[in-house]
Amino acid sequence: MASITYDKACCVYPGADKLAVDSLDLDIADGEFVVLVGPSGSGKSTALRMLAGLEEIDSGAITIGGSNMVGVAPKDRDIAMVFQNYALYPNKTVGENMGFALKMRGIGVEERKQKVAEAAKLLDLTDYLDRKPGKLSGGQRQRVAMGRAIVRDPQVFCMDEPLSNLDAKLRVQTRTQIAALQRRLGTTTVYVTHDQVEAMTMGDRVAVLRDGKLQQFSSPTELYDRPVNAFVAGFIGSPAMNLFTAPLTDDGVSIGGATVAVPRTALAEIGRLGLDSAIVGVRPEAFTLGDSGEGVPATVSLLEELGSETYVYATVDDPAVRTIDGGEVTLVSRTAVRGPAKIGEQIRLRQTEPTVHLFHPTTGERLGD
Template identity: 80%
Template sequence: MASITYDNACCVYPGAEKLAVDSLNLDIDDGEFVVLVGPSGSGKSTALRMLAGLEEIDSGQIRIGGSNMVGVAPKDRDIAMVFQNYALYPNKTVGENMGFALKMRGIPVAERKEKVAEAAKLLDLTDFLDRKPAKLSGGQRQRVAMGRAIVREPQVFCMDEPLSNLDAKLRVQTRSQIAALQRRLGTTTVYVTHDQVEAMTMGDRVAVLRHGVLQQFSTPTDLYDRPKNAFVAGFIGSPAMNLFTAPVRDGVIRIAGAAVDLDAESDALLRRSGLSSVIVGIRPEHLSLADSGDGINADVALLEELGSETYVYARIDDPDITPLDSDSKIIVARSPQRAPAKLGEGVRIRQTSTAVHLFDPSTGERLG
């Protein structure tokens, strides 16, 4: 086990105009589970491959346990990689697949069997050691790939979207198993995913990347409660945060005729900023349908029934506001009621909390 440091690490692909990873700085503690997350093309897989030695570091450093990895071959980094593709040998049994790397290192048969048996017990694979991969489910195959990494007892686990090939139910089950297993082993782990729910539920800390640049590196709770910029605010959370650029008049933000309620801290930040417009963010759980009184006037465009609750997507008619990442002025509110409205019906949406996020419209950075 070891700590990991990305120190202004950069990677650029031949012929590319922009860096795939641009001056990445991360300090990952010994035994920590860190998730790299971001949309396609954000540089998260490249950053992981740089750590594993599969991509060159064009400038800066990556250190494992204090040792600089620039120029060090992948086989000498004491890292075990788990890929999206299980990459199992179809003609070998589960036990042979798990122990193959040890065999190549010349580990005696008895020791090999002992290590494989210990890993199989951890992964509930003891009863499958004599089976071939074709006779296993997708989740079992992924656990075999995990076992192959575990028996090596590396300093670092690198996992590149290992759950992408699994169905939704199995993904939830397997991600909880991986997180629990990592905490039992205490091995430093860097995990790549494009799924922000996966990132939030698995990582001790999460690094959000965009266009190769680190946007924020923090705990899941901090990312959710205090996103550093509008991109992180819109990326973290499901459904996504409602984000609109809205005018500020006499210190008040209005959306479709309704004034946005701010807490004392946000109100002071807005007044000190002197901005004539601001990006305002409100999470769907802080909005609900109002029976009467003031609120945001909107027309229901979509209902998402989830059983225990309903998400209402409603279209706003307000020429003064601009949605951040969409052409349609849609606001999302959560309702504990089933079928609280009908499609096309006019509704009134009100705030249930002053937990409002404000961002500078020119930089996207959080106010304060």
């Protein structure tokens, strides 16, 4: 096990006009589970491959356990990689796949068998050691790939979207197993995913990247409660945070003639900056269906019935309130009521929580405390 530090690490691909990873700074503690998340092309996989030695570090540095990895071959970094496509040998049994790396390092047969048996027990693969990968399910194959990494007893696990080939139910089950296993082993782990739900449920801390640049590196709850900019606010959360530009009033922001209250500290900063509008962020759970004419007027456009809760999508008819891209605003609210409204119905969305986020209309940076 070891700590990891990215110190202004950069990577640029030949012929590219911009950096794939741009001055990345991360301090990962010994034994920590850190998730790199972001949209396609954000640099998260490149950052992981730089750690593993599969991509060059063009400037800056990456250290593992205090040792600089610049110029160090992948085989000398004492890391184990788990890939998206499992990368198993189809002609070898589960046991042979798991023990192959040990065999290549000259580990004796008995010691190999012992390490493979221990890893198989951790992963519930003991009954499958004599099977070929073609006779296993997707989840079992992924556990074999995990076992191959575990038997090496590395100081760092690198996982590159290992669950993306699994179906939805199996993804939930396997991500729980991976997170629990990492906590039992205590091995420093860097995990890449494009799925923000995966990131929020698995990581001790989450690094959000965009266009090769780090946006925020915090605990999942901090990302959710205090996003540093509008991009993080819109990326973290399912359904996504309602984000729109709206004119300001003395008490908050005006939406369809109704006022949504915002923190006084944010209003004070807006006054200091001389702004007359801002990007407003409201989580779906901060809105509910109102009555007696209270709340933001809107028209229901979609209902998502999930059994335990319903998400109501409602369009706001206010030319002064637009999306960040200038389009019509559809607000999402969450309610525990089944069948709360009908498509096309006129409703009111009432603010139930004081947590409203404001962001600079030009830079997207968070306003207020």
